[in-house]
Amino acid sequence: MPSEQILAASGNAEHLLCPAGGSPVGRSFEDFTADEPTGAPELVVAGHLDGYEARRAIRRGDRTVPVTVWIRVVSRPEGRNLALAKLLPDAVTLGEALRRPPGSTAETVVGSTDAHLTVDRISTDVAALLEHRAHDVVGQSLLRLVDPADVTPLLRALARSSETGLGTSLPVRPAMFGFRANRCQMVLLPMEPSPSFAFALVDEEAADALRSAPGMTQALWQFDQIVRSATASRMAAELPADRGLDRLSGRELEIVVRLMHGDRVRAIAESLFLSPSTVRNHLSAVFRKMRVGSQQELIHLLRATDGPSSHS
Incomplete structure (x- = not known):
């Protein structure tokens, strides 16, 4: 470029x-x-x-x-x-995921903000990133979750996304109450009402992506992972609020979103390069956290209309 x-x-x-x-x-x-x-x-x-x-x-x-x-x-x-x-070509489903490279363990933190840039949803993975539990992060300004040096670049990215209606990405160093995490990649996707956003964070890979095939493979997988996660976060924000989604990890949230869009276990497993048993294990954890006993109960709970989304 x-x-x-x-x-x-x-x-x-x-x-x-x-x-x-x-x-x-x-x-x-x-x-x-x-x-x-x-x-x-x-x-x-x-x-x-x-x-x-x-x-x-x-x-x-x-x-x-x-x-x-x-x-x-x-x-x-x-x-x-x-x-x-x-x-x-299909930005809704994002197509098939890339296969996770051997040794890659990075998990993606996903969340969303309201129109005041206050975090209203965050996945449970945030505890490993910021050493604070999800309920401590909800209610904080998104601008307070990054190092002060990253606030100005973050504001530029937010402004560009809000103006164009399209996503942006930037490197940030998450921080909260004196704790500073490693450098991360952040993806922002605008939502309605403006300026609310879905976002995703993942640890940046230290290796130079252009110096080795493993480095390039890692960078491609990580990029694919964070875009998919941010998109799942935006889809989740369209579901009814206060249904317990804040108790889910980023991976669990992506599986739930795919389930709500009509995919079943085998299709989800194939698209995410997971085994069907791994997907079922994730769903079992979701059922426990959401206090339901089956896929149908979960779908019924999330399609209920008596709790409108916080972004509607």
Whole structure:
């Protein structure tokens, strides 16, 4: 960036961009688009953001295909900006997850804020990140959950998301009541009423993503994981409030959201590269936390209309 020259592409990316064969490597991403570029790359080059969401149209023969594009800078050598790009023809389901690399253990913390940027939901994973339980974090301003040095970049990212209605990402160092965590990647997705947000946090991988195949695999998986988690958090915010969702981990929340959208255990397992027994174990934990005895009881509880969502 800012040239958007493609340096490497997966097989799926090659099929999407070059359906008749060939490779997009060496060409600019804009060679394949049918619409105008957004202003976000300039913000990345200026260092105000390290990632963003865009809605683009890809030219495929005599038709165009709408895609959601997520960009994240992973290195800035000698004034250049080298970035990962994730293309999503179906931004709702996010498609199939990437397989977790061996040895990767990072868990994603997900949550949401109200229109005053006050945290109203947070997954239980936050205890491992901030050494404070979820109920201590709920009610805090999102701006108070990061190191003071990160408040200004966070405000810029929030403003950009609120203005465009699209997601952004940036590195932050979570902090609370004197405790400072390791550097994390944060993804923000805007919601209604504005300016409320869904967000996700995951520990940043220390390895240089561009110096080794394992580093690149880790960076790609982590990027996929945090975008998926933030999207699940936004979907969860549309469910009725005060149903016990704050007792769930990020992974449990994603499984519940998929269940609510009609997926069943085997489909969930295949899309997340988990075994069906692992998904059932997660659901058993969900049933216990939500005080229900079956999938049908869980769906009935979350579809009840007597407790409107806090974001409606």
